[in-house]
Amino acid sequence: MEPWEWSEDVWRAKVDKVRAGRSLKPARWKDGARCAVALSFDSDHETNELRDGGQSIGRLSQGQYGNRVGVPRIRDVLARNGVKASFFVPAVCALLYPDEQRGLVAEGHEVALHGWIHELNTKVPADKERELHLRAADTLEKITGVRPVGMRTPSWDFSDVTLQIERELGLLYDSSLMADDDPYEIVEEGQPTGIVELPVEWIRDDAVYFNMNRFQALRPYTPPTDVLDIFKREFDRAYAEGGLFLLTMHPHVSGYRSRIFILEELIAHIKAHDDVWFATHADIAAYVKDAAG
Numbered sequence: 001m002e003p004w005e006w007s008e009d010v011w012r013a014k015v016d017k018v019r020a021g022r023s024l025k026p027a028r029w030k031d032g033a034r035c036a037v038a039l040s041f042d043s044d045h046e047t048n049e050l051r052d053g054g055q056s057i058g059r060l061s062q063g064q065y066g067n068r069v070g071v072p073r074i075r076d077v078l079a080r081n082g083v084k085a086s087f088f089v090p091a092v093c094a095l096l097y098p099d100e101q102r103g104l105v106a107e108g109h110e111v112a113l114h115g116w117i118h119e120l121n122t123k124v125p126a127d128k129e130r131e132l133h134l135r136a137a138d139t140l141e142k143i144t145g146v147r148p149v150g151m152r153t154p155s156w157d158f159s160d161v162t163l164q165i166e167r168e169l170g171l172l173y174d175s176s177l178m179a180d181d182d183p184y185e186i187v188e189e190g191q192p193t194g195i196v197e198l199p200v201e202w203i204r205d206d207a208v209y210f211n212m213n214r215f216q217a218l219r220p221y222t223p224p225t226d227v228l229d230i231f232k233r234e235f236d237r238a239y240a241e242g243g244l245f246l247l248t249m250h251p252h253v254s255g256y257r258s259r260i261f262i263l264e265e266l267i268a269h270i271k272a273h274d275d276v277w278f279a280t281h282a283d284i285a286a287y288v289k290d291a292a293g
C-alpha cells in the first residue's frame with residue numbers, strides 16, 4: 001500500500017514506535033554548571049570497510065590509522081586538557097585493539113557499545129541483532145573490565161527491535177536519535193522506558209563534512225576551519241540555553257595533522273567559558289536521570 005493510502009492508525013503507529021518523551025534537561029548541571037559538554041569518538045577503524053563485506057587493503061589501512069595515529073593523538077589532547085570523553089567501539093575493533101580500550105578506561109574515559117562489526121541494525125534479522133548486541137556487551141566487558149551502560153547504534157541506524165534489546169541489556173542511555181538538542185526519556189509505543197537519550201545530530205558529526213570515496217564522484221568536503229565554526233556555534237547556543245553540547249568525532253576522520261586543531265581549539269573555546277561540565281555520556285545520563293527523579 002502506498003503511504004498516501006495508509007489509514008490514520010497505520011501512520012500513527014509508525015510515528016509512535018519510538019518517540020521523545022519528557023525532557024531531561026536539568027535546571028542546573030553538576031556542581032551548578034550551566035552547560036554540559038559530552039565529547040564522543042566513534043572508533044570504527046577497519047569496521048567501516050568490513051561491515052559492507054569489503055576487503056580493500058587500502059581502506060583497511062585507513063582504518064588502522066584510527067588506532068595507530070588517531071586515537072593516540074586524541075588521547076593526548078584530552079589528557080592535556082583534563083577532559084574525560086566517551087568512545088563508542090564496535091566489538092570487532094575492541095578485539096583487534098584490546099590495549100587501546102584498556103588504556104582509555106585506565107585514563108578515565110568511557111568505552112561503550114557500537115555494534116559488533118558496525119553492522120546496520122535494520123539490515124540484520126531481529127534475533128541476530130539481539131545476539132550481536134549481547135555478544136558485543138560481553139566482549140567489551142571482558143576486555144575492559146567494565147560493563148557498558150550505553151549504546152550508539154552504528155551509523156545511528158535504529159531497527160524496530162533495537163530499543164527492546166537496549167532495555168533487555170538494562171542500558172542507562174542511548175545516543176543515536178535526534179528528537180532534541182537536550183537529553184530526553186525515550187518512549188516506546190506511548191510507554192516511558194526509563195532510558196535516557198543523549199541526542200546526536202549529523203550537524204555535530206565530523207564524518208559528514210570530510211568523508212570522500214575515491215571511486216565515487218561525490219566530494220562533500222568542507223574546510224576544517226568551517227567545521228570548527230559550526231561546532232563552536234552549536235556550543236555557544238547550548239551554553240546560552242543552559243543545555244547539552246554533544247559532539248561525535250572519529251579517530252580515522254579527525255585524527256589527522258590538519259584536522260586535530262578542531263578538537264584542540266574547540267576545547268580551548270569551551271574552556272574560556274565559566275561553569276562548563278565536561279563529562280562522559282554515562283556520567284551525564286546518570287546525572288539527568290537522577291535529577292529528573
Ligand SMILES: [Zn+2]
Pocket residue numbers: 042043044114118154155
Ligand atoms: Zn561508527
